[in-house]
Amino acid sequence: MKSPLQKTYDVVVVGGGPAGLAAALGARDAGAEDILIIDRETEAGGILNQCIHSGFGLHHFKEELTGPEYAERFIQSVLSRQVTILTNSYVMNIAPDLHIEVISGDYGHLEVQAKSVVLAMGCRERTRGAIRTPGFRPAGVMTAGLAQKMVNMKGLLPGRRIAILGSGDIGLIMARRLMLEGCEVVGVYELMPFSNGLTRNVVQCLDDFAIPLRLSTTVAFIHGRDRVQRLTMAPVDDQHMPILNQSWQVACDTLLLSIGLIPENELSTRLRLKMDPSTGGPQVTSTLETSLPGVFACGNVLHVHDLVDFVTEEALRAGRFAAEVAQGRRRPGDNISLQTGENIASCVPHSLSPDREQVIYLRVKRPLKDCVLTIGDRYEKVFRILIPSEMIRLTLGAEILDRYFGEHLKIEVRPREVA
Structure with a gap:
């Protein structure tokens, strides 16, 4: 099938989630003419498509929206301003001269040249392997985000009696969601002595539903042959090591993991960008430009955000600065x-x-x-x-x-x- 793309674009945005959509609008506002968004999913919107709960848009739109509603407003704005969105496509490589190789499920191998690039690939969840949880490998152990997609987009329940390790926002929101779907959530267990989610989510998702939150606690062992049957839980010491002589058993058939998010920076690493180990994302200037001239970063690929409204704010700025560089209007360097x-x-x-x-x-x-x-x-x-x-x-x-x-x-x- 013939490629629908031009050979050259002013701004190419990698990622069609909230950051990528806002970056494209920011670039258009700053005068960029030819803008391309590349996204690997079949629909733009990113993680917002599975976040059907409300709470989005309070800062940006001054009203409360669900995730799909928030995404749809940006998708319609992008399309109405003649920005090209290429879905079901994966960026294989970005050369230092900003020549981009793409594999598309619809069009095969594609190549485009960009005058500037905005990285907006988002982040992914940490898995069981990242924390080396001891035990067997039965069915029923998954990330909270996967469970969210199963429930909200596929109409499937991950289990009936749920334990959640980690108190990240996705885990807290899924604790409430699963209770509303008729599951029993036996508890949320957090390694640290404080919650890793927003205070409002602790109150609205746990306290309001009488779901217990146990701090300084971890899973010491996962039991089960074909399916999770029970967990050995234990308090942890000051070094975050389990105190096994104080352990107890929790019966459940599902363990959800909400143990942190990691910026998706495989492309950034391939580009040899200077990285910040404290955020997991690239180092950027005040214009959100990375160590490679013409390449910008925003959203969760840069650093994990709490609120999508802040992602939007940051991405709009990244898009504007990327458009300025594409038009030869580079600002003075930082000092x-x-x-x-x-x-x-x-x-x-x-x-x-x-x-x-x-x-x-x-x-x-x-x-x-x-x-x-x-x-x-x-x-x-x-x-x-x-x-x-x-x-x-x-x-x-x-x-x-x-x-x-x-x-x-x-x-x-x-x-x-x-x-």
Whole structure:
């Protein structure tokens, strides 16, 4: 079948989820004419297509939407503005000169040349193998996201008596979803001494349904021949090792894993981009450009977000900056570098420019109360509480950043000193 694609595009976006769709709109807003989105699924929308619960769009649209509703608004906007979406297609390789090889289920092998590229591949779930959970290998062990797809898109139940390891947001949401479908959720078990999900999800998905959350607890052994029959649960010590002499048994037929998300950066690694081990994504400048000129990154491939609204905000900016580069309007380089300090787990972007307002995303390493966040020695902000599962979003004006021209800034959070 003849290829429907042009030979050259101003901006090529890899990934058709919320980040990719928003990046394409951002590029169009900035004047890019020829824009292509490549997505490996049969429909654009990404993970939102299986997130049928509400809670999306409160920041961006100022109203509460389900995941498919949020995605559909962007899909229609993209199509109405003549952006090409190529689905059922996989990007095999991106050369340093931005020559892209694609394998398409409909058109076979394709090649296109981009003037700039936006990486928006999203993230994937960590699996049992990533944490080396001891035990047998029966049916009934799966990630929470797979269970979500089974229930919401296929109309299938993963089991009847469910245990959930990890308190990530997908696991919390699926605890509620499975209760609503008539399953028994025996509990959510978290290795850390604090939840890894948003506070609102703990309240709305667990507390409101009387589902127990046990912190500092893990699965010590999975029992079962053909199907999961029971789990050996154990508290953990300060080194997160199970205390086996305090273990107990939990009967269940299904174990869902909600143990973290990993940015999908195989393409980034192949491109030899500079990576940030704290986020699992590429290092980026204030324009969200990676270490390879003309390649930008946004959304969960850059760092895992809590809210799709923040993904959209970031991706719109990435698309605008990618369009500017495609049109030969590159902005001056950054001259302020950012470094993570005390109690800061990650920071994006990794450098700033004082010529415009900047948005910084941060995460803390542990829960903190009554603390102060400092950037260098001339900016501070007081917080009543900070937790690792909720990203901090800071906006710094050009008038603030101008004071730091050419500096290396350390971002830290410390307990507040009360006089």
